[in-house]
Amino acid sequence: MNSHLKKTSIRRLLPKEGMRLKPLRLRMLQEMPKAFNEHMAKFQEKNDDYWIGRAEKIETFILSVGSMDVGTIGVEPLGEEGVRLITLWVDPTHRHKGYGRALIREALTVAMARGAEVAVVEVLRENHNAVTCYEEEGFRYVGETKEGVITMEKYLDRDPMPLEMQPLTFNP
Numbered sequence: 001m002n003s004h005l006k007k008t009s010i011r012r013l014l015p016k017e018g019m020r021l022k023p024l025r026l027r028m029l030q031e032m033p034k035a036f037n038e039h040m041a042k043f044q045e046k047n048d049d050y051w052i053g054r055a056e057k058i059e060t061f062i063l064s065v066g067s068m069d070v071g072t073i074g075v076e077p078l079g080e081e082g083v084r085l086i087t088l089w090v091d092p093t094h095r096h097k098g099y100g101r102a103l104i105r106e107a108l109t110v111a112m113a114r115g116a117e118v119a120v121v122e123v124l125r126e127n128h129n130a131v132t133c134y135e136e137e138g139f140r141y142v143g144e145t146k147e148g149v150i151t152m153e154k155y156l157d158r159d160p161m162p163l164e165m166q167p168l169t170f171n172p
């Protein structure tokens, strides 16, 4: 079947499906360990209970095209009214089709429905694909947490701030 005829879906991973996280996690760490500040070796030997536990702890969304899992994003609570988006990844063969942005939007829609007011993400300054993707979804640069890692945030009940009102200038 042509790829454009395959069913595309994004949905929350159930804890009992946690094992589906393993190949995604290994692929993302193999490709870009620096972006996730983790190494693949640490996760290769983890057993099913680990992945089920992870899916229980971290709300995780999975993007599937046909029967293939090709992308993911995780959402962690941050204080009383916030969420932190983590581990955004789209398989290289499926990039630049809007899937990264769709994962961000789905995660934010669910977070908003639960009452979250702000979403935060930490991204490597040099990671232009990710920075652009978050900017296009209304995130704005608010500071640098450590050398080379920027924080971006989005208020979920507002339109993005106009560029001239950003608190700091972001020059990638």
Ligand SMILES: CC(C)(COP(=O)(O)OP(=O)(O)OC[C@H]1O[C@@H](n2cnc3c(N)ncnc32)[C@H](O)[C@@H]1OP(=O)(O)O)[C@@H](O)C(=O)NCCC(=O)NCCS
Binding pocket: 032, 035, 036, 087, 088, 089, 090, 091, 094, 095, 096, 097, 098, 099, 100, 101, 102, 122, 123, 124, 127, 129, 130, 132, 133, 136
């Ligand atoms: C960051 C990442 C998730 C983006 O995924 P993606 O699916 O390519 O993202 P999108 O397609 O939604 O948007 C990215 C680009 O596609 C463009 N785009 C969106 N919809 C499109 C469409 N229908 N047709 C063509 N291009 C499109 C966007 O304008 C954007 O363009 P640009 O990169 O030229 O500025 C992906 O590059 C990735 O997995 N990177 C490695 C992991 C990573 O860095 N994660 C972030 C850690 S914080």
